[in-house]
Amino acid sequence: MAYRDVYQSWQDNPEAFWLKAAEAIDWDVAPTKALFDDKAPLYEWFRDTKVNTCYNAVDRHVEQGRGDQVAVIYDSPITGTKAKFTYAELQTRVAALAGGLAAKGVGKGDRVIIYMPMVPEALEAMLACARLGAIHSVVFGGFAANELAVRIDDATPKAIIAASCGLEPGRVVDYKPLLDGAIELADHTPDFCVILQREQHPCDLGARDVDWHGFQEGTAPAACVPVEGTHPAYILYTSGTTGAPKGVVRPTAGHLVALNWTMKNIYNVDPGDVFWAASDVGWVVGHSYICYAPLIHGNTTIVFEGKPIGTPDAGTFWRVIEEHDVKSFFTAPTAFRAVKREDPAGEFVKKYDLSCLGQIYLAGERADPDTIEWMQDKLGKPIYDHWWQTETGFTIAGNPVGIEPLPVKLGSPTVAMPGFDVQILSDEGHPLGAGELGAIAVKLPLPPGTLPTLWNAEERFLKSYLTTFPGYYETGDAGMIDEDGYLYIMARTDDVINVAGHRLSTGAMEEVLAAHPDVAECAVIGVTDALKGQLPVGFVCLSKGVETAPEDVEQGCVKLVRDTIGPVAAFKLCCVVDRLPKTRSGKILRGTMVKIADSEAFKLPATIDDPAILDEIKTALQTIGYAK
Structure with missing residues (x-):
């Protein structure tokens, strides 16, 4: 089936489209209806279901006989450490951590802040929370104490899971003083903190702190707790242009359905393939495409602790791809600009065999044509830009390679994905024609897995996203759509200047x-x-x-x-x-x-x-x- 046919099938019957996609998820109570619009413009998806994210990401693969497949590869050029964990091993580790949390009173609906570097335990912490129905909020490791304090006060977590330190090329980031400083600044105090001691820089534990390994001893492994389809899987804070960070809420059922759909249809991987998103768990890419989507889909995901250059050289990306047999690779244009700046002739590319690699995806910043052309020339691989936001959790516009690879137009992330009716609007809210520059908006309802609201801030959600253009989600980006339906992201709306x-x-x-x-x-x-x-x-x-x-x-x-x-x-x-x-x-x-x-x-x-x-x-x- 061609992309146009798939997109049309969604337009013709969104309900049937998403119910069909939901068949790939293992439900405790299966959906009988996809969209609930009785609270419009606050839409809900799969409200009548019961499901557990951790079961779908881990346990079901073990039960289906794939427990020996590698689930997570850890590669840290900073420490020189490499490790692999099968789905069966991941299940054991996550159930034990969840059991330790449950024994200290963490349960369904409780919030847990995760303040971790790029180590496998960060994924285990996320999955352990999902196993219990607890709502995690990952904060980028090394964020300043005041930034962490703001998030503590907004999420009011029962517990915080952290590491003793993070590592960057040439320096150690001491997390414990930042964590203690944040708790001191915050009005809310967590019941306890779980600390993963890293051998590169252990820390002293305080009265509220428990050791990652020690506190799990003597507790029973936790079972998966089914939650309602609309139950928040996590809160992820994104900085607003002014004021406090916005806590984007991710609903459980829609998150599962949408992410699973993207792995084949957009990223063109099958269960068992190795998928690598070179990002951080502190960002939405880390949530969607380091932790959840690859594991839900049955892929192998890579947790990479390092930088694209300097650890040890500008060939780090290519070494990881060759060594771990990566089929699909996703990172930010910024990373490739750094590699291009360090290795303009592409000498390091020539040292590695990249025959395993099918394609590369870019997102997070504008993918300028010059960088894409450099990548195409040096790598000889398809390079696909795609565009999405923390709020949406997955691709708004991209190239549906698993359905049908569309011709690449430099400067465009290609076309809208099913679920997103993308339009260009004038300042007055009128639809504009092909080639006209305006505000990019998405006609409501947004698809499953996108934000239904902000944490404890429904009015702010309405004002920030749904008020400027009634009936639409305001993306905050400006651009145009050409005569072929290709979208071009030109700037943030406040970066369109009037000369x-x-x-x-x-x-x-x-x-x-x-x-x-x-x-x-x-x-x-x-x-x-x-x-x-x-x-x-x-x-x-x-x-x-x-x-x-x-x-x-x-x-x-x-x-x-x-x-x-x-x-x-x-x-x-x-x-x-x-x-x-x-x-x-x-x-x-x-x-x-x-x-x-x-x-x-x-x-x-x-x-x-x-x-x-x-x-x-x-x-x-x-x-x-x-x-x-």
């Missing part, structure tokens, strides 16, 4: 800059200008070994944008910088850069339509260590 009445995408300018032969990565921001409203300013990082003078690169970038997009872009300012400010997950902090450039503290003049102001902006960035 003298012209709506321009900073993302389009970034794509042009990324094509410059000396540029490794880049960002374009809109800076306030009294005359034209806003003007674009580009910031570029150079590839390793570039000998061109920075000022020549800057002039070349300006010319490239003006030649490609035209004078309407009013692109006159470009700055070579050492690095770009980023989040822990590698996303460029464009908002931070705008605030720096617009700050009154740097006494920028009323208009920046003058190349001389570039020195002022460089000075501003130098104060926080970004510019040359």
Whole structure:
């Protein structure tokens, strides 16, 4: 069946489509109905079911005779450690941990915060919570104490599961002082903390702390607890543009159905294949595609502790793929830009046999055409961009390779997946035509597995996502759809700048800059200008070994944008910088850069339509260590 036929079958009968997909899940009480719309616009999926996530991710594979299959591969170039765990071993470990938690009073509906590095025990903690019906909230390991404290107060966990430390190339991150500091700052106090002692940096345990291994001794392994289909599987906090982080809620049944569907239809893997998402359990990719989806589908997943370069070299990705027979690989464009910057000629690629690899997927940041072309050239593999969000939990728009590989258009994550009716809207909420730039919105209801609300913040959920365009989910992204139905993500809606009445995408300018032969990565921001409203300013990082003078690169970038997009872009300012400010997950902090450039503290003049102001902006960035 072709993609268009599959998508049409969903459009014709969403109820039948998702009930059919639900047949792949083992239910305690099977669904008789998929969508419940009696609380619209707060929709629910598979409300009349009972099911357990851990059973579907672990136990059923053992019961079906596949207990000897490897479930988790741990590969840590930082510690030089490698290990493999079968489904049967994973079942034993998870049931024991869940038993220890249950013996200390953790049960269905209780929240448990997980504050862990990239080790197999992080997945075991998530699955142990799911086994009990407890609601986990993973916080990125090493987050500052105040950030962790905010999440403790919002989730009010009964317990926190943490490690003594995290490891990064060249340094140890001491988690215990951060954890203790967060509990001290928070109004809520957990009953107890479970600490995994890592030999690289053990810690002293306090009165509320129990040792990971010790507290499990003498307790009975826990059985799987069936929960309602709408029961929250987890809470994942995503930073809002202002105010407190938003606690995205993931409903259990829809999560199971949607993730299982994606593994074959999008990522083109069969049970038993090795799937690797090079991310972190602290992010949504780690939840969906390191822990849950591969295990639910019966794949082997990789827990990788390291970086794409420097552990030990720019060939780390290729070594892992060859050594562990990876069929499908998923990471962020940022990672490949780092590899490309370190190894522009692709010398490390040639050292490894990548014949096992079927395809590579990118998400998390805009996949600029230059990076994709470099990957295609050096790897000789299909490269598929796809687009989704923490809120959705899986692909909004992608290439349905397991159904039908569609032609790749550089700069586009391809087409909408079943369940997502993606439309481009004007500021007034009117649908726009092919090729017109506007706000990307998804017609309600969203599909199974997407957020039904925010944790303890229903009004904020409505205001943040469902109010701007009634009847639609507001993605916060801007873009367009071409005549073939291909979606283009051009920028966040607040990154669409208005230059003298012209709506321009900073993302389009970034794509042009990324094509410059000396540029490794880049960002374009809109800076306030009294005359034209806003003007674009580009910031570029150079590839390793570039000998061109920075000022020549800057002039070349300006010319490239003006030649490609035209004078309407009013692109006159470009700055070579050492690095770009980023989040822990590698996303460029464009908002931070705008605030720096617009700050009154740097006494920028009323208009920046003058190349001389570039020195002022460089000075501003130098104060926080970004510019040359």
